[in-house]
Amino acid sequence: MKVLVTGHQGYLGTVMVPVLQAAGHDVTGLDSGLFEQCVLGPAPLDPPGIEQDLRDVSVTQLAGFDAVVHLAALSNDPLGALAPEITYAINHRGSVRLARLAKEAGVRRFLYASTCSVYGAADDGLVNEDTALRPLTPYAESKVRVEDDVAAIADDWFSPVFLRNATAFGFSPRLRADIVVNNLVAHAVLTGVVRVLSDGTPWRPLVHAQDIAVAFLTALEAPIHKIHCAAFNVGTETNNLTVAEIAEAVVGAVPSSHLLITGETGPDPRSYRVDFSRFRDTLGYEATWSVADGATQLYRAYLAYGLNQHDFAHKFTRLPHLDALRSAGLLDESMRWIRTAA
Template identity: 55%
Template sequence: MRVLVTGHHGYIGSVLVPMLQAAGHEVVGLDAYYFEGCTLGEEPPEVPALRLDVRDVTPEHLEGFDAVIHLAALSNDPLGDLRPECTYQVNYEATAHLARCAKQAGVPRFLYSSSCSLYGASDDGFLTEEAPFRPVTPYGHSKILAEQALARLADETFSPTYLRNATAYGASPRLRGDLVVNNLVGYAVTTGEVLIKSDGTPWRPLVHVEDIARAFLAVLHAPRERVHNEAFNVGRTEENYQIREVAEIVQQAVPGSRVRFAEGAGPDKRNYRVDCSKIQRVLPEYRPQWTVAEGVAQLRDAYQANRLTLEVFTSARFLRIKRVLELQRAGLLDADLRWRVKSPEVKEVKP
């Protein structure tokens, strides 16, 4: 297939694109390139790409594609809270706009990177895809609105699928240090302390970034009737953990480290466990390969191999909110997160 991947330059995209290529697909990227240079290890190979804000897509940009995989978003709660109206513009309105353009251009398949964060605050046991939405942040709410907008477009010509990813972790060329497992390992490696920033009790479903990529491949390859207008929790049911359990896994993996609670650490309203049996049942070819313990070891080794320091790990290179604020202070991004000038260090690659 010829596949457009929005956000191809990000944390998930830089892992997914090589998998798509290895499976024989022709990949074109589309990205705003906020995080150019924010790399752990070597830069991933370039692919043909459009340097474009997803808000500015037109149907002409999407002609000739067999599928759109839509990853691009303001990707976490701190960034989502920075300016909530911008979060809704990018994560909801731009998603609906992109889908309308795709449908107009005749793109038959649309794979949307949603999130289990739309379940928000729940103590109702394991949540299936039919569970009520209880978002506690603009980020989580924006994902609900985007799914609903896509569902309104679904018909015999346009087939959306919603992949509700569990909380991601794992090594990626475009590492994010603001994800809980990545963060706990980073502090353990650079300081010797596994720093918990909540009271440790919240539950999270966790999934390795490579297993998220595998889910997109499984949906892309699936017969349309299996995935049309369907939502899937992405991960494994047995990979739900309390944060303190993750901290203990990290402590065991990083010799000499110890668990410490951050000053003022308290309850986190985000608390949910997720049932991932539907994706395994409907798409048996989806075979996630990672556990948290294995991912922690991978991260430890990657951080050590790159001689990561606390200063670098907690810098704008790996923390999305810091990077965006840095670009704004430099006068490169405006309040709506649009480029004031084209970032000079990124060349535009034409598809």
């Protein structure tokens, strides 16, 4: 298939594109380049790409594709809280506009990267795709709105599918250090301490970036009647862990590190465990990476590629990176690049 991947220069896109290409698909990227330079280790080999802000995509740019894999978003809860209107403009309105234009252009398949954080909080048991959604952040709320609005334009020709990823972890050449496993491993490598600011009790569902890539490939190649306008949780029940258990896995992966649970921020209201059986039963998908194996992968990559404190705190953490671009006069208040005559 001829596939357009939005956000191909992001954390997940950089891992996903080679997986799609290895399966024989003709991949083109679309990205504004906000995180193009956030590379740890050898620079990745990007596919042919369209440099374009998601909000400014035209129907002609989408013509000729069999599928759109839509990853591009402002993916950070602190950023969403700081600038909720921009989060909604990009993540919600930009995504729905993209889907409408893809339909107009004759694109058949639309794979949307949603999130398990749409469930928000659950008191007991496992949440599944039929559980009431209770998003707690602008980021999660934007994902719920996109699912609703894109489902409303589905028809016999235009077939969306909503892949609700668990919290991602694992190494990507375009690293994110502001997600829980990646962050804790970085702290352990740089300071010797795995520091947990909450009380460690909240539950988190986790999934490796490589497993997310395989999930999207699985959905891309699935018979349309099995996935049409459906939501699927992406992950594995064995990676439903408390924050304290995640931290313990990191201590086990990073030699000479130790765990410190401060509890200074109190309990986190975002706590939920997820049932991933629908995707497994429908398409035979299995996530294979454990948190322990992912933590070991990250530890080895951080050492091999020389992760340092400055890059950890600024280059690979979304909010400081975007703040630096704005402070340098490169981004405007809407997170668009400022183009000069020169």
